Amino acid sequence: GDNVKFNFPMAFTATLLAWSVIEFGEVMPPAEQRNALVAVRWGTDYLLKSISQLPNRIFVQVGDPNSDHNCWERPEDMDTARTAYIVDAPNPASDVAGETAAALAAASMAFRSSDPGYSETLLRNAIKAFDYADTHRGAYSDNANIKDDVCPFYCDFDGYQDELLWGAAWLRRATQDNSYLDYIQNNGQTLGAEENINEFGWDNKHAGLNVLVSKEFLEGSMFALESYKASADSFMCTLIPESSTAYHIDLTPGGLIYKPGGSNLQHSTSISFLLLVYANYLERTSQSASCGGMTVGPAELRQQAKRQVDYILGDNPKGMSYMVGYGGQYPQRIHHRGSSLPSIKDRPDSIGCKEGSVYFNSPWPNPNVLVGALVGGPSEDDSFEDDRADFRKSEPTTYINAPFVGVLAYFAANPNLS
Template sequence: MKPYYILFLLLLSQFPFFAVSYHDYADALSKSIMFFEGQRSGYLPADQRLAWRGNSGLGDGWMVSQDLTGGYYDAGDNVKFNFPMAFTTTMLAWSVVEFGECMPPAELRNALVAIRWATDYLLKTVSQPNRIFVQVGDPISDHNCWERPEDMDTARTVYTVDAPNPASDVAGETAAALAASSIAFRSSDPGYAETLFRTATRVFEFADSYRGAYSDNSNIRDGVCPFYCDFDGYQDELLWGASWLRRASQDNSYLDYLQNNGKTLGADDNINEFGWDNKHAGLNVLVSKEVLESSMYSLQSYRASADSFMCTLIPESSSYHIEFTPGGLIYRPGGSNLQHATTISFLLLVYANYLERSSQTVNCGEVSISPSKLRQIAQRQVNYILGENPKGMSYMVGYSNLYPQRIHHRGSSLPSTKDHPQVIGCKEGSTYFNSSDPNPNILVGAIVGGPGEDDDYEDDRADFRKSEPTTYINAPFVGVLAYFVANPNP
């Protein structure tokens, strides 16, 4: 090995911030999709790759005489919260719709399997007309235990909303998830795609007919709040659901809905957020496709809002105000910061594609922003998450040689049933939670909440805001990584 190269490696070891910018995006993509297998509830298939997981939640739904097995645990606990699960599903499907052609064939198949694990469950939750099952599991009793999903003996309470009580947010997001997924499955399984779309239209009618937030229903509020309350209103989910039904069908009735209801449902509020509770920025980007690629100028206000959002990320723009950490990570107060970095990166790449295909740019006052500039911002976020940061740490579990070892996740932190067949009771798991030992089971591909505003991160499973992985952090990152697998140097 040449001396100057040895010196270069020594410098890297002393200053991890200056890590090599090359990343194995294909490996990260594979791991990011595999993560969802670690979050599965229900009967696990024979080809389950994270073999330390076992069957769980097999009685879900029995109290209401329904089969509600399946779906995903959204984070490090054992509750199935449908609001964030449906958003996760939408983002996985959108990842395939926009970037599926960038995925290696095996990973595209794995991504579709991950989507179907969710949609099969979501179909069960809306199988009855004018009724939606919005959650399985009592979060209070669940959060008072530290136990494996395979052992859980806490109440599997089923939370239900029946018309005329409202659930516009969860139903609207579920409609979006099913409609987006119908596009993802259209070529590989047209029959299943048709079932998803047909169900999406019915669920959207329920969402729109009985308007209101699901967490305002007194019979379920104590179970869904403060965990996944609707904090930002249900209106965005109605527009979001309609926009995905329009994308899936090209039906003009949904175009009319977006035109006629945009103002009353807050589309002009120009809220610069995107996540499980607030769909505004994503909605504006999605609808902008109609303006940019199909000259649907009646929807111009959505495109203007999408442009405005992009300008907040551009330092040269007069409207720039999104915060970044000293190391370059997008930062928003409130914890679990990487959910913002992954969703915003996703929107940057999607919007860049829409702009490029229509030979347009973003006008930020005196500054014109090209698609390549948007992609560069996204790639900086991706590289930060994968290890190009002041701590030199990958925030994706199992990627690179330095990653979080003590994540806030019950199944990962407790011995598997393979290694410890005896039941570990509700409070017996506390010994493992309080231990400083690394988690015995590697939740491959999990992206933790990540560092705070100062780029600092302590590998501590008790700090759930920073150390807990969630499905809705990973889902948009699947699409982001897929893009960079095919375009590592945009």
């Protein structure tokens, strides 16, 4: 919704888009797979620029968020400070650099067959980014020179350790280099591999890490990695209401995965993605998830994902599709500058910083329909007000949409899943 480049969540977006292609690209229609790769490349081209001055400098953000958030203007009219926020060695940026490494490594796999030269560039730079992350350990938002401008927006709230393991796991998958496997095994304990295992999003990679690493245990019988499958199983069990696990992830009365905070659909889309990926890993190896006294197979995991997708697309108490432009009823007043302000085709003259307020405060639907965007979504009681000012519910984000690409690819290819 704003005009700032926040590298931390954007790198996660790129990772999940690339992972969508890796896992579900084969079932995408060729034109849609090309579209997905174009979207990945849009992100990775930018990320390559952001680390072009390694080994000693990484760019972590572009645009002053405080002045940007004081304005409501189109990207074409943007006149706020385009400050470049930099972390120089030996200052830490393990989170941003680690996620950037993951994104570039995952993308290198997505492009391996269609553009091997680009794939090699991505992988070479992923290694550089990871080296910075590991050498200069710490959170980027702890640097005094940038803290006030990256926080409270995309601070590292959950610690940088998970991004180190996540980056190493993606480099292991992309390179098959044993040094990254050794890194995961040697550092898993100290970097908290078994902590916060029921979270997955731009700030916490633990559940995704466990699913990703468990693939190697399931398919390669790497018994030293068995704890990652146990953690992945444990996470899946929290999503199965019938399981006897002590903790279950909260659902709204209508059945949507719900976690407090904002942009709640990010949890539903990213967790749905993990459900489908893990279901595939289990199915290929004829295994199941162990939930105390019961076992949960791929079919049950896919059913849980399908319930989330159906809810998001309109099968919910409000009958509201939370994907803009899809279905008979969808959000009309999303918190998005380009959608809510007149197109430059309709009003070519500039709309200044405060001149946009009249459109922000307008009760009318947005003039430009941002087709396909997923908004933050409803409250814990399934209510949704369609209010432009309520950014926690009405703002679309790339990291809500990215995992949904893979999810929809799966269900479009498997429409008869009962």
